[in-house]
Amino acid sequence: MSQRKRESNANELSRRGFLKGAGLGAGAVATGVMTPAETLLAAEKKDEIRGPGELAVTLRVNGRRHRLQVEPRVTLLDALRDRLGVTGPKKVCDHGECGACTVLLDGRPVYACMNLAADVAARNLPVETVENLGTPEHLNTLQQEWVRQDASQCGFCTSGFIMAATALLRDTPHPSPEQVREQLSGNLCRCGTYPKIFAAVEAAARRGPGSA
Amino acid sequence: MLKKKVRATGGIIIPPLNGQPQKIADAETIEVPVPAGEPPLWDVYTRPQVVGQPIPRIDGPIKVTGRARYTYDQLPAGLLHAVLVRSAHPHARLLSVDIAPAQKMPGVRAVIRLDSPDLMRASAASAAGNPEQAAAIRQAASHSQKSKTMLFVGDEIAAVAADTLEQAEDAARAIRIEYESLPFVTDVAAARQPDAPRVHAGQDNIRPLPSPHGPDGDRGDVHEGLAQADAVIETRYETNVAMQNALEPHGSVAWWDAPNHLTVWASTQGIFGFRGDLAHFFQMPASQVRVITDYLGGGFGAKFGAGIYGIAAAWLARETRAPVKLMLDRKAENLAVGNRPSSHQQLRLGAKKDGTLTAIEVVNFGTPGIGHGAGAGAASRRFYLCPNVSQRDHDVATNLGPAAAFRAPGWPQGAFALEQAMDELADKLQLDPLELRQKNYWDKPFKALRIQYEIGAARFGWRRRAQIAASNRNSGPVKRGLGMATSCWPTFGRPPAQARVVVHSDGAVEVTVGCQDIGGGMRMIAAQVTAEEFGLRPHQVRVHIGDTQPGIYGPASGGSVTTTSVAPAIRAAAYDARQKLLAAIAPRLGAAPESLRLRGGKLLGAPRALSFASACRLLRHATISAEADRAQNYEPHLTEMHGAQFAEVEVDTETGRIRVVKITAVHDCGRSMNRLLVESQVNGGIIMGLSYALLEGRVVDHPTGHVMNSNLDFYKLAGTREIPELDVVILDAIDPRGNNLDVKGIGEPVIVPTAAAIGNAVAHALGGLHIRELPMTPDRVLNALAAVRA
Numbered sequence A: 001m002s003q004r005k006r007e008s009n010a011n012e013l014s015r016r017g018f019l020k021g022a023g024l025g026a027g028a029v030a031t032g033v034m035t036p037a038e039t040l041l042a043a044e045k046k047d048e049i050r051g052p053g054e055l056a057v058t059l060r061v062n063g064r065r066h067r068l069q070v071e072p073r074v075t076l077l078d079a080l081r082d083r084l085g086v087t088g089p090k091k092v093c094d095h096g097e098c099g100a101c102t103v104l105l106d107g108r109p110v111y112a113c114m115n116l117a118a119d120v121a122a123r124n125l126p127v128e129t130v131e132n133l134g135t136p137e138h139l140n141t142l143q144q145e146w147v148r149q150d151a152s153q154c155g156f157c158t159s160g161f162i163m164a165a166t167a168l169l170r171d172t173p174h175p176s177p178e179q180v181r182e183q184l185s186g187n188l189c190r191c192g193t194y195p196k197i198f199a200a201v202e203a204a205a206r207r208g209p210g211s212a
Numbered sequence B: 001m002l003k004k005k006v007r008a009t010g011g012i013i014i015p016p017l018n019g020q021p022q023k024i025a026d027a028e029t030i031e032v033p034v035p036a037g038e039p040p041l042w043d044v045y046t047r048p049q050v051v052g053q054p055i056p057r058i059d060g061p062i063k064v065t066g067r068a069r070y071t072y073d074q075l076p077a078g079l080l081h082a083v084l085v086r087s088a089h090p091h092a093r094l095l096s097v098d099i100a101p102a103q104k105m106p107g108v109r110a111v112i113r114l115d116s117p118d119l120m121r122a123s124a125a126s127a128a129g130n131p132e133q134a135a136a137i138r139q140a141a142s143h144s145q146k147s148k149t150m151l152f153v154g155d156e157i158a159a160v161a162a163d164t165l166e167q168a169e170d171a172a173r174a175i176r177i178e179y180e181s182l183p184f185v186t187d188v189a190a191a192r193q194p195d196a197p198r199v200h201a202g203q204d205n206i207r208p209l210p211s212p213h214g215p216d217g218d219r220g221d222v223h224e225g226l227a228q229a230d231a232v233i234e235t236r237y238e239t240n241v242a243m244q245n246a247l248e249p250h251g252s253v254a255w256w257d258a259p260n261h262l263t264v265w266a267s268t269q270g271i272f273g274f275r276g277d278l279a280h281f282f283q284m285p286a287s288q289v290r291v292i293t294d295y296l297g298g299g300f301g302a303k304f305g306a307g308i309y310g311i312a313a314a315w316l317a318r319e320t321r322a323p324v325k326l327m328l329d330r331k332a333e334n335l336a337v338g339n340r341p342s343s344h345q346q347l348r349l350g351a352k353k354d355g356t357l358t359a360i361e362v363v364n365f366g367t368p369g370i371g372h373g374a375g376a377g378a379a380s381r382r383f384y385l386c387p388n389v390s391q392r393d394h395d396v397a398t399n400l401g402p403a404a405a406f407r408a409p410g411w412p413q414g415a416f417a418l419e420q421a422m423d424e425l426a427d428k429l430q431l432d433p434l435e436l437r438q439k440n441y442w443d444k445p446f447k448a449l450r451i452q453y454e455i456g457a458a459r460f461g462w463r464r465r466a467q468i469a470a471s472n473r474n475s476g477p478v479k480r481g482l483g484m485a486t487s488c489w490p491t492f493g494r495p496p497a498q499a500r501v502v503v504h505s506d507g508a509v510e511v512t513v514g515c516q517d518i519g520g521g522m523r524m525i526a527a528q529v530t531a532e533e534f535g536l537r538p539h540q541v542r543v544h545i546g547d548t549q550p551g552i553y554g555p556a557s558g559g560s561v562t563t564t565s566v567a568p569a570i571r572a573a574a575y576d577a578r579q580k581l582l583a584a585i586a587p588r589l590g591a592a593p594e595s596l597r598l599r600g601g602k603l604l605g606a607p608r609a610l611s612f613a614s615a616c617r618l619l620r621h622a623t624i625s626a627e628a629d630r631a632q633n634y635e636p637h638l639t640e641m642h643g644a645q646f647a648e649v650e651v652d653t654e655t656g657r658i659r660v661v662k663i664t665a666v667h668d669c670g671r672s673m674n675r676l677l678v679e680s681q682v683n684g685g686i687i688m689g690l691s692y693a694l695l696e697g698r699v700v701d702h703p704t705g706h707v708m709n710s711n712l713d714f715y716k717l718a719g720t721r722e723i724p725e726l727d728v729v730i731l732d733a734i735d736p737r738g739n740n741l742d743v744k745g746i747g748e749p750v751i752v753p754t755a756a757a758i759g760n761a762v763a764h765a766l767g768g769l770h771i772r773e774l775p776m777t778p779d780r781v782l783n784a785l786a787a788v789r790a
C-alpha cells in the first residue's frame, strides 16, 4: 500500500479543472519530480492561472517531442493513449490504485493517470513507456524472461509491471526477492501471474546489467 | 453417425517428481465409440512432440512490448468517446430526465436515453430504416412518460458521446435527473423479512432455485441418512459478495462501416454472443455484425453478452455516424456488471464412526442483487460418495448490481462451507481430515483425485500436522496451521466449435478459430495443436482468433470449455489438411501418401527429404484447406477434473492477521496442452482464491444503498506481498472417452478449494476454531477468538 501511495505522489494536485501555476511557466522547476509539497509551494509562488481551455504543450515521450493541444485537466495517461496513440500504458482504475499505467517520468516509475500532461510538459520531464524497450523481434532481457516464464496471461497488467520492474533493475541490478515484491507492490494483476513475474525479474537480474 | 469401436488406454500420467521418472498409474484399456472422420485416437502412451510441451506462448513478445492492441486501445480515425449516466439511487422512479443541457455542451455529438423501454424498442425497429423516420420515432418516444424503474445505484439512464472523454464527462454531469425515491433494501437479512421492500415489483424477494436430482444431484433421503449417523454436525458458513475486476473493463468500440453493417471491437468472452445481442437489438442479420476481440484484458465470467454498454456504443455510433468508444470506469465495473453472489449456508453432515458419510444437507440463501443465480454450486453433490444429499439454494433479491458468472460460479462458496464442515466432522470423529476424505472418495473411471491426495500430502508434509498442533500450545502469539480441501469441476466442453486450417504453397500454415483468447492461452494452444500435425514449431503457425467475420464458430469462454471444445476441432481440421496435403504432393514425388511423414519441419519418406516449405511448393499455386466440426464427446458422461490443495498459514492471535505461507496444489485437466499455461492458470486460481479468502468483500452502506468500495483502493485484491510459496503439480488424467486430444479444462477447478483449504488451516492453527465468514479479515479473527474466550 505505502508503495502505491508513494508512486502516485508525483502530483497530487492533479485532476483539477485548471492548474494554478504549478511550474507551467517552465524555468520554475528543476529536473526532478516534485513532491506534492513542492508543487504546492510552486503554485503559491506563481499564482498564474492557466486554462480551462486547451493549452499547446510539448511532451517528451520515448525520446521524441510531440506538440499537442490539451486541456489542463487531461492526464498524462489520456494524453499518451488518446492523443499520441501510445497505448502500452493501460487505463484500469484511473485513480492511482493499480499500476497498469506505470511509466517512467524522468526515470522514476509513476502512475500516468495521476499526473497531468500539461504539468509534465511544463516541467519538461522525459516520459518513457514500454514502447521504448525492446521490440517484438528484439526483446530486451527482462522481456525475454517475461515471455520465457509465461509472466503474462491476459497481459493487461504487463506494461505497467514491466516499467516498474525496469525502474527497479536500473536502480538495483541485483534486487533481493523482498525488494522485487516491494518495488512491484504498486501493481495489481487479476490473472494472478505474480509468481512468474517474480521469477522473470529475478532471472533477468541474474543475466546481468543491461537487462532493462 | 457412423461410429467405430477403437481400443485405447487411459490412465494417470504422473510427471517426474522428486527425482522419480514419469509414471503411469491406473492404466486401463477400453473400447471407445469414435465417430467417423475423427483423427487417430491418442491415449496414455501417446507422446506428442509439440502438444503438452512447455513452450512460451507465441503472443508473449507482442504483450511484453505493449504492442498488443486490446479493445481499449483501438483508435480508429474520428473516434468519439462515450460515457454512461447512472442512477444515484438504489430504487427510484425517474420523474424527468432532461438531456437538453448536455446536448448544447461543447464537443457533444449525441445524447441518448437508456431508461425508456419504448425508446429502446423504437430505436431498434427503426435502426435499419431511414434516419428521418428513426428520428421521428425517437422524438415521439422521448415524450413518453414510461421509464424503467431504477433498481440499484449504477442502473443505466443515459449515454453521451463527445469529441473527448472530458467533454463527454462534462455533458453527462449536465443531464438533469429528477428521482422519486422508493423504499429499498440492500441488506440480505433485512431483505428476507416478510415486510421488506420488494426489489422486483410484485415478486417475493426470496426465490428458491431448482435442485437437480440424480446420481450427481440431490439423492436419497437426508433425514434417514442423519438418523443412521453415529456423529452429526450442524454448522454454518457465510461468504461475501466478490467483484470480478478483470483489469480491462467491459466496453466496446463500435462503428457502422456501411449503413447496414456494424463492426465492433469488444472486450468480451464471447464474440458470437455479443454479435447476437447487437443483431437482435438492431433487428439486423447477425452476419452483418462483426465482432472482434483480438486481445482481451481478462474475463472471469461477467463478459458474455453485449450489455447495455455495448448496445449504447453501437447506438451512439449510428447517431453520430462515427466510431464510438465506450469503456466502463472502475466504479461501474464494481457496481453494474456482475459479481460473485454471497452465501449464507446451514449445513448438517452425518457419518458413521469410521467416517463413512451418511448425509449431507445444505440450505443456502445468497444475494444476486437484482440478478439471479446465487446457488452455492455442487460441491455437496459431486465431491463425495454419499447416498443422501440435499441442497436447497435460494436467491434473495436486493437493490444492488446483478450477479454474473464468476470463475466456477457457486462452487468456491459451496466448497468453503462443505470442506470446513468436513474438518469439523473429522474433529468430532477424531479422524484425520484427509483420511475422512479418502474414506469417502468417489471412484470414477480415469479419476486422478486419489493420487492427487497422496502426492499433495507427501509433498506438502501433511504428517507435520500433529506436531505443529503440539508446538502451537507452547508457542507465542503466532500460531501455525495446515489445512486442505478438495476440488472438482464438471467437464462441460462439447460441440459446437469449428476450426479451419489452410496450407499455402509457400509453406505458411494458418488456423482460424471462432473463440477468443481470454488470457488462458488459446492462441498458443491453437498453434501447438496445428503444429503437431505438420511437424512444425508453434511459432510457424499463424493463428486467427477472436473474429466473427470468417464465420468459423467458437463458444463463449465460460465453464472451462474453450480448450476442450475448440482444440479437438483444430486437431481434426489440421489432420485433414495434412492428409490432403500429402495426397496432393505424393504423386509429384512418385511416392505413396501413406509413406510420407511430416516431422521436425521436414517431409520424410519420399525419395529425398524436403523441407516443409519446399514440399508445399509442390502445390504450385494451389492451397490446401480443411474445416472440421468438434465431434460429440465419444461418451456422454465424462469424469470431472479434480484437484487437492494444501495450505499452510500463520495466524497472529494478537493482531488477527492471517499469512498464507505456502500452498501445494495438485490438479489435472485431462491432457495438459502446455504445462506453462496450465501452471499459470493454477497459480491464478489459487491467488484469486486467496484474495477471496482474506481480502475481498463488497461493503455496502445499507442506509443509503451505496457500495462503499467500488474501486481498487478499498476493494482489496491480492498483490505482491500476499503471494505465498506455490508448489503446483499437474497430472495428466487421460480419459480416452472424451475427444481426440483427451483434453479437459483448468480455469475453474483451481479456484474452488483455495478459500476452504485456507479456512481449514486457520482452524488448525486456532485449535479447531473456524472463521465462519469471508473474507477472513483480522477483525473477524479477533472477534472469533474473543467469543471463545468469553
Ligand code: FES
Pocket (backbone or CB within 6 Å): A090, A091, A092, A093, A094, A095, A096, A097, A098, A099, A100, A101, A102, A111, A112, A113, A114
Ligand atoms: S490506471 Fe493508473 S494506477 Fe490504475
Ligand code: FES
Pocket (backbone or CB within 6 Å): A151, A152, A153, A154, A155, A156, A157, A158, A188, A189, A190, A191, A192, A193, B247, B297, B298, B519
Ligand atoms: S495478466 Fe491479466 S491482469 Fe495480469
